[in-house]
Amino acid sequence: MGSRIAFVLIVVAILFPLVPLVIHSFARGYVFPQLLPAEWSTRAWRIVLATDGGTWNALRWSVVVAVAVTALSLLVALPAGRALGLRAFRGKRVLEFLVLTPLLVPAVAVAIGLDITFIRLGLSGTFWGVVLVHLIPATPYAVLVLAGVFANYDADLEAQARTLGASPLNVFRHVTMPAIKPGLIIAGFFAFIVSWSQYVLTLQIGGGKVLTLPVLLVSTASGGDVAITGALTIVSALPVVVLLGLASRHVVRAGLGTTGT
């Protein structure tokens, strides 16, 4: 019951800021003293969702980049999180700190330096360049989440399965994967969101060629049309809200999982 109330509160907190944007996106001439617009219009939505407009292209860029970033960061975070969570070794604290450093340094501080390097490497203005630069802020989150998962993981379960005749592939399928799945989903969700909301790094490295939703959104917002900006913001935010809804079940389940056997 308590968890249900909390869930509702979280959903409200996330969705409420979107309400004024929804109103704006359907308004025609919506000025200060008015509580609600005097006139409604679907103009902004028609422009934003137009098949020849930039929205769909930006959405496609955002999805492809975020999916690639998610996959690659999990690929890195799985062994890294396992090592940090399961093993004790000299210099572990230092390594944990180094994993976190990308989160401590603002993106703007390193963006130009990175771009110079990326230009030399021929990665500037390319899809892979943007994916690579998104991995910098995305991977620490994935590593942290998975390190936490593996800290509560009993590796003897794998030894147990092996002595019962399970091949390495079967150990992963039947033992490791079921145990870390909730954590893996959360880690992937973090990586996806970090990539999805990345603006500065995308703009700098993408150089206007990789036009993701945040890039389009900022340039639209500076254009000054509140209705169009509102509609585009909703298009940007909606996928993440839906994903959060799907992942939140796993957050709850992972929370319960650590207290069980």
Add this chain to the structure above:
Amino acid sequence: MTMRVDLVGLTKHFGAVHAVEDFSLTIQPGRVTVLLGPSGSGKTTLLKMIAGVLRPTSGDIRFDDESVIDLPAPERDAPMVFHNALLFPQLSIEDNVGFGLRMRKTPPTERSRRVAEILELVGLHDLRTRRPEQLSGGQQQRVALARALVVSPRLLLLDEPLANLDPDLRGEMRELLLTVQRSVGLTVLLVTHDQEDAIVIADHVALIRGGSLVQEGVVSDFFKRPASAWVAMFFGAGNLIPGQRTNNEVVTPLGRLRVISESPAMGAVLVTIRPESVVLDAVEGQANTFQGRVVAAEFRGSHILMRLTAGGIDLEATIPVDDVKSHAVGSTVRVALPPEKLWPLPAD
């Protein structure tokens, strides 16, 4: 089905830590060998190396004279039962038990028949559709045992399977284990820190300390002829009397003691005697008698433990609970140490 296992100079180092050092032991086919030792003595490390989930630093492991050192764990056919059951949380009880058969690609009909059979044996057939977290610790441990037994292994490795159980459940588990073991003539290696486990179920005992084999043999050997003072104390010998031995005589703070013993220890020795062998109220003409003073008398359920002091040496003796002659604390008693019950050990 039954298989002999030879451990030859098995060694495992974790960095600077020598967990197991030059350990050699033969595990007889179709018998229960108990690997006994205090916690942290390398028992579990040994078991994991035999199971194949930990690679030895050096040494060899032979199953029926064939080295398995390069054989991966899944092919060793030597399932291990861990002290904390380690059931797969997302699988039902019957799927847990059937795991090994599934990995062996046993046809589903045969699989469910064998799973049902073994669950019947361990008395958990009614719980077969439950999840592990719905079972008590004792039930989980029985599932873990069933899961290992169902694959008809060549060798069963048990790591403290009784440690987490209540005393009455422990007795039940021991019996179940022995019943199954006897019925199929399984080779079993059981690891424990509890000498009672060893006494009750072992055909053969190997005592390990600091990663090295200290003594092996049948259980009574450890009581009658311990190899060292540590072994004697581990099995509750209780009394250690320092002295100088020449042939059948030991000069001690308690006087000259006559010993009738096959122990080869000469010179500086520690003489051990079990508390139950110490005689109080010695009669005239008995050998090795001296005056002692009662320091304490502790009720121990099945007996009374008497703490004595004599010649600056602390001694323990047991007397029956209903012994009407029980001695008051502070009183003096005539103590006798029967020569044939004394066992001299090298002093170092």
